[in-house]
Amino acid sequence: MDFLKYIAIPQSLEHFLLLRVFLNIVLALSLPYLGIVTGTMILSLYYDRRGRVKGDALASRFANDLIQTFVPGKSYLAYLAVLPVLSVAFLFAQMFQNTPAMTVSLATWAFIFLLIAAVFIYLYRYTTHLQTVFLSQEEAGKTMQEFSASNESTRRKAGKWGLFMLFIAWFFLAAGLTLAADPKAWNTTVTIFPMLLSGGAWIRLVFFLLYGLAITASAVPVYFLVWKVRAMGVDAEYHGFIVRQSERIAFPALLIMPIIVILTILSLPDVALRGSSMLLAGLSIVLMLAAGQFFYTMDREKNYSYAIGAFLAMIVVGIAMGTSDQIAIGSASRNHAAVLAVLYEKDAEEFKAKMGVAGVALTGQEIYDAKCSACHQFDQVKVGPAYREVLPKYQDAKQKLVAFILNPTKIDPRYPPMPAQGLKPAEADSIATFLLKKYAPAPAGS
Numbered sequence: 001m002d003f004l005k006y007i008a009i010p011q012s013l014e015h016f017l018l019l020r021v022f023l024n025i026v027l028a029l030s031l032p033y034l035g036i037v038t039g040t041m042i043l044s045l046y047y048d049r050r051g052r053v054k055g056d057a058l059a060s061r062f063a064n065d066l067i068q069t070f071v072p073g074k075s076y077l078a079y080l081a082v083l084p085v086l087s088v089a090f091l092f093a094q095m096f097q098n099t100p101a102m103t104v105s106l107a108t109w110a111f112i113f114l115l116i117a118a119v120f121i122y123l124y125r126y127t128t129h130l131q132t133v134f135l136s137q138e139e140a141g142k143t144m145q146e147f148s149a150s151n152e153s154t155r156r157k158a159g160k161w162g163l164f165m166l167f168i169a170w171f172f173l174a175a176g177l178t179l180a181a182d183p184k185a186w187n188t189t190v191t192i193f194p195m196l197l198s199g200g201a202w203i204r205l206v207f208f209l210l211y212g213l214a215i216t217a218s219a220v221p222v223y224f225l226v227w228k229v230r231a232m233g234v235d236a237e238y239h240g241f242i243v244r245q246s247e248r249i250a251f252p253a254l255l256i257m258p259i260i261v262i263l264t265i266l267s268l269p270d271v272a273l274r275g276s277s278m279l280l281a282g283l284s285i286v287l288m289l290a291a292g293q294f295f296y297t298m299d300r301e302k303n304y305s306y307a308i309g310a311f312l313a314m315i316v317v318g319i320a321m322g323t324s325d326q327i328a329i330g331s332a333s334r335n336h337a338a339v340l341a342v343l344y345e346k347d348a349e350e351f352k353a354k355m356g357v358a359g360v361a362l363t364g365q366e367i368y369d370a371k372c373s374a375c376h377q378f379d380q381v382k383v384g385p386a387y388r389e390v391l392p393k394y395q396d397a398k399q400k401l402v403a404f405i406l407n408p409t410k411i412d413p414r415y416p417p418m419p420a421q422g423l424k425p426a427e428a429d430s431i432a433t434f435l436l437k438k439y440a441p442a443p444a445g446s
């Protein structure tokens with residue numbers, strides 16, 4: 001599956017940023033609808049079974065209305081769920097080229113399983129629709145009844161397989177996002193099995209499922225009672241049923257989700273943890289509580305428009321969590337982005353040299369004299385720390401040093417922050433090589 005990585009070409013830091021923006025858009029657009037599809041499948045199968053086992057006509061009707069309303073046609077599944085996950089695979093292929101990370105495979109498998117799931121889900125929807133047609137033919141002949149029976153068995157199988165494939169797709173996607181944010185595991189994770197033991201992946205999966213239930217439960221009163229999307233003629237009894245069920249699903253999901261969000265943040269490795277991720281997680285928790293409050297007010301005032309507030313809050317939660325994932329992945333791949341940028345510049349230089357327009361590349365020594373010596377010396381503190389003090393920790397981590405030089409972060413409270421030096425990635429690479437070589441500690445024993 002990693003073949004996608006071989007068609008990728010290195011990119012500048014700006015391109016990398018653009019890829020992150022795309023990743024953010026794709027996640028923010030697809031998570032809410034994927035959530036609704038998941039919630040709809042879980043609930044539709046649950047109420048369908050309840051309708052059959054207990055002979056509860058309202059439950060059967062609810063199961064039917066859920067799937068017909070929230071999976072209105074093939075194109076919704078294709079454009080809002082399946083294709084976005086395929087684009088995650090393509091974006092990962094660009095972002096994680098030159099690493100052995102199997103993030104791309106994970107995202108590709110997520111796409112494949114989602115595609116299979118979509119076929120089953122659509123079949124489930126279609127046979128459910130047929131079944132209502134058959135059942136309305138009360139005095140149907142024998143052939144009709146046989147059709148109906150075989151349709152019913154296809155329907156149940158399609159529903160179960162659809163949900164099962166959806167779970168697997170979610171797991172692969174959760175594993176891909178988790179691995180992408182954990183650079184230490186890029187080299188060591190070469191099969192799916194370690195991911196099966198990854199706490200981060202399972203926590204994300206649980207989050208997605210609860211999120212799916214919560215967003216579907218808040219969409220139900222909006223679509224069924226406020227917008228009356230399918231003009232389904234809701235009588236008082238069914239009305240009461242819809243309200244009770246959506247509350248019964250929403251409240252527990254909304255109560256557990258904040259805990260899972262906190263666990264998601266705690267499961268992030270240090271390199272991936274950013275203040276902004278925590279802020280978004282905090283925002284999500286506030287929105288979950290607000291959604292709970294909307295449900296409560298809706299129940300008390302019997303005004304179902306309040307559900308719109310809960311529904312919007314859930315959409316924003318999906319966007320916030322997708323963004324928080326993107327930030328974690330971006331932060332985790334900072335060093336890698338610098339490496340790709342260096343490759344990109346080298347390619348560009350070579351290309352220019354071939355065309356006979358090569359600029360004069362500065363050596364590490366020249367850059368040091370021109371740009372660094374004003375603030376740094378080897379064994380003396382100037383404006384910045386002495387190199388002797390700070391270089392040892394970069395001895396085996398040139399990429400980290402390149403990333404720091406390109407984009408300095410605040411490190412030591414005793415010094416002011418270092419201003420960015422406006423170097424090109426290839427220049428940062430040569431000054432880093434120069435410094436590390438020049439100041440390499442003498443080998444032990446000499």
Ligand code: HEC
Pocket residue numbers: 367368371372373374375376383384385390391401404405409410411412413415416417418419421423431
């Ligand atoms: C205007 C002054 C200034 C210039 C010019 C400057 N630096 Fe710095 N540098 C600093 C300061 C101040 C710090 C301490 C920052 C901190 O600890 O937050 C620092 C810290 C560093 C560190 C240590 C980072 C760490 O992990 O502790 C390295 C390495 C470094 N600079 C490399 C360079 C290189 C290479 C150049 C030239 C391309 C350069 N600096 C140019 C002021 C400067």
